[in-house]
Amino acid sequence: MAGQVLAKTHPGADIVALSASIITAQLVMIGIAAMVGWAIRRGIGRKKIFLVAFLTLPIRGFLFTLTDSPYGVVAIQLLDGSRFLSKRGSIVASGSPHSGPL
Numbered sequence: 104m105a106g107q108v109l110a111k112t113h114p115g116a117d118i119v120a121l122s123a124s125i126i127t128a129q130l131v132m133i134g135i136a137a138m139v140g141w142a143i144r145r146g147i148g149r150k151k152i153f154l155v156a157f158l159t160l161p162i163r164g165f166l167f168t169l170t171d172s173p174y175g176v177v178a179i180q181l182l183d184g185s186r187f188l189s190k191r192g193s194i195v196a197s198g199s200p201h202s203g204p205l
Contacts, residue, residue: 109121131184131185166182
């Protein structure tokens with residue numbers, strides 16, 4: 104949806120901004136994966152990790168309502184990388200990404 108807004112309000116900048124959004128979100132996921140692994144080894148429970156991950160979703164949605172700038176969209180997409188917290192936490196806690204719901 105952010106891509107549609109960018110395409111409408113900033114023709115030509117949408118491709119660059121969306122590419123940057125994807126790349127930055129992936130780079131954040133790398134850091135998040137390391138942090139979740141560290142947290143799990145330190146005994147921080149998966150419920151706390153899930154709570155942090157799920158709290159970023161409404162914050163991200165609210166921030167999108169405040170901007171239509173390509174730079175703002177890329178910055179907000181950094182929070183998209185935090186979704187990986189919930190995925191990584193469930194994989195680490197269950198031992199397998201295919202072991203079903205927790």
